[in-house]
Amino acid sequence: MSEERAATFGEVFAVREFRVLFGSFALFIAGEGIKMLALSVLVYAETGSPGLSAAAYMAGWLPHIVGGMFLLSLADRLPPRAVMVVGELVRVVVCLLLAYAGLPVWAMLALVLVSGLFSPVFGAARNALLPEVLPGDAYVLGRSILGVTSAGAQIAGLAVGGAFLAMTGPRGALAATAVLSAAAAVVLRFGLPDRPARAARADDGGAVRTTLRVNRLLLTDRRVRGLLMASWLPVLCLAGAEAMIVPYLHGQGQAGVVLAAAAGGMAVGEFAVGRFVGPALRERLSLPLAVLLGLPWLGFLAAPGLGWAAALAAMAAAGLAYQLGLQRRFLEAVPEHVRGQAFGLLSTGLMTGQAAGAALVGVLGEVFSPQLAIVAAGGAGILVALALAGALRPAPVPPLRAGA
Known part of the structure; x- marks a missing residue:
C-alpha cells in the first residue's frame, strides 16, 4: 500500500482480525451505555437520591485514573486475546451480580469501582493490537472506524438501554449487558489468534513498579x-x-x-x-x-x-x-x-x-x-x-x- 494513499474500507474490513475487533468493540460500547444507564436507574429506584444516581452513572469511569497509573503494564505483560476475553467475562459477572445478587447500594458502587480498575488494561490491549492487525495507513482508517463506531454505539446503547429499561426494568437491562459481554468474549476467543505478550515478564518488582517506570x-x-x-x-x-x-x-x-x-x-x-x-x-x-x-x-x-x-x-x-x-x-x-x-x-x-x-x-x-x-x-x-x-x-x- 502506498504511504501517500489513503486506505480503503475494503482493505480494512478484508482483515479478519479487524472485523473481530470491530464487532467486539461495538458490543462493548453499546453494552457499557446500557449498563451505566441501568445502574443509575437501579440506584435511584433503591434510594430516591439524584446524587447517588449520578454517582452510579459515573462510577464505571472514575477508576480509570488509578488503573492507568498503576496497572497498565499488564496490557503488555499478558497475551492480548486473554486480556480482552477476561475483560468481557469480568463484565458478565459484574452485571449479573448487580442485577440479581440483591446487593446494597454501597456494595453495588464498590463492585463497579473495583472492577473498573482494570478497564484501562482491557482497552489498552485492544488499542495496542490494532497496529499489529492493520499496517500502514490502514491502521489510521481503522482507528477512524472505531471512533465512528464509538459515537454510533453510544447513541444506540442509550436508545436500546432505554427500551430495555421500559420493557424489563434495570435488572433486565443489566442482564442484557451480560449477554452482550458474553457474546463479545466468544467472538474474541474464537476470532483472534493467540498472540504472545509484547513484553517479557521480568523479575522487576511486578506490574505496578513497571507501570510507574x-x-x-x-x-x-x-x-x-x-x-x-x-x-x-x-x-x-x-x-x-x-x-x-x-x-x-x-x-x-x-x-x-x-x-x-x-x-x-x-x-x-x-x-x-x-x-x-x-x-x-x-x-x-x-x-x-x-x-x-x-x-x-x-x-x-x-x-x-x-x-x-x-x-x-x-x-x-x-x-x-x-x-x-x-x-x-x-x-x-x-x-x-x-x-x-x-x-x-x-x-x-x-x-x-x-x-x-x-x-x-x-x-x-x-x-x-x-x-x-x-x-x-x-x-x-x-x-x-x-x-x-x-x-x-x-x-x-x-x-x-x-x-x-
Whole structure:
C-alpha cells in the first residue's frame, strides 16, 4: 500500500482480525451505555437520591485514573486475546451480580469501582493490537472506524438501554449487558489468534513498579509528552463546553438533541478525514482541526437557540478528527514492547482530562453563566491548540530508545 494513499474500507474490513475487533468493540460500547444507564436507574429506584444516581452513572469511569497509573503494564505483560476475553467475562459477572445478587447500594458502587480498575488494561490491549492487525495507513482508517463506531454505539446503547429499561426494568437491562459481554468474549476467543505478550515478564518488582517506570519514561520524553498533551488538552476544552449544554438549555430533552448532534459531528469528521484525506494532508490538518474544536463555541456569544446550538456543537465535535493526524506519529514514537501501556496512558489521560474539563468549566458556569462558560471553553480551546502547534504539526519522530 502506498504511504501517500489513503486506505480503503475494503482493505480494512478484508482483515479478519479487524472485523473481530470491530464487532467486539461495538458490543462493548453499546453494552457499557446500557449498563451505566441501568445502574443509575437501579440506584435511584433503591434510594430516591439524584446524587447517588449520578454517582452510579459515573462510577464505571472514575477508576480509570488509578488503573492507568498503576496497572497498565499488564496490557503488555499478558497475551492480548486473554486480556480482552477476561475483560468481557469480568463484565458478565459484574452485571449479573448487580442485577440479581440483591446487593446494597454501597456494595453495588464498590463492585463497579473495583472492577473498573482494570478497564484501562482491557482497552489498552485492544488499542495496542490494532497496529499489529492493520499496517500502514490502514491502521489510521481503522482507528477512524472505531471512533465512528464509538459515537454510533453510544447513541444506540442509550436508545436500546432505554427500551430495555421500559420493557424489563434495570435488572433486565443489566442482564442484557451480560449477554452482550458474553457474546463479545466468544467472538474474541474464537476470532483472534493467540498472540504472545509484547513484553517479557521480568523479575522487576511486578506490574505496578513497571507501570510507574514506563509512565515516567513516556511522560519525560519530550516528543511523546508533546503528542500526549496535543491529544489531551484540546479535548479537555471541548468536554468543558459540552458539559454546560444542559444548564444552558435548561433541560435534559433539548440538551440531548445538541449532544446527539455533537456525536454525529464527531462521526462525520472521523469518517471524512479518515477515509477521504491522504496521510500527509491528514497530518497537516491536525492544527486547523484542533482549532475547530474551540472556534464554533464562540458563536454562543449570540445566545443561539436549539437549532443553532446543535449546529455549532456538531461543527466543533467534527474537529476531533485532528487526532487521526497524530496516530502514526504516536505509534512511531513509542517502543513496540510498551505499546499497550502507551495507548492505555493516552486513553486514561483523555478520560481524566474530560472529567477535569467538565469540572473546571462547571465552576465558571456557577460563577458567571453557562453561556459565558461555553464561550470561555471555546476560547481556551483555540489558545491551547495554537500553543501546541509544535506538536500538532507533522514532523519526523524517531522511536524512543530501546531501553524503555
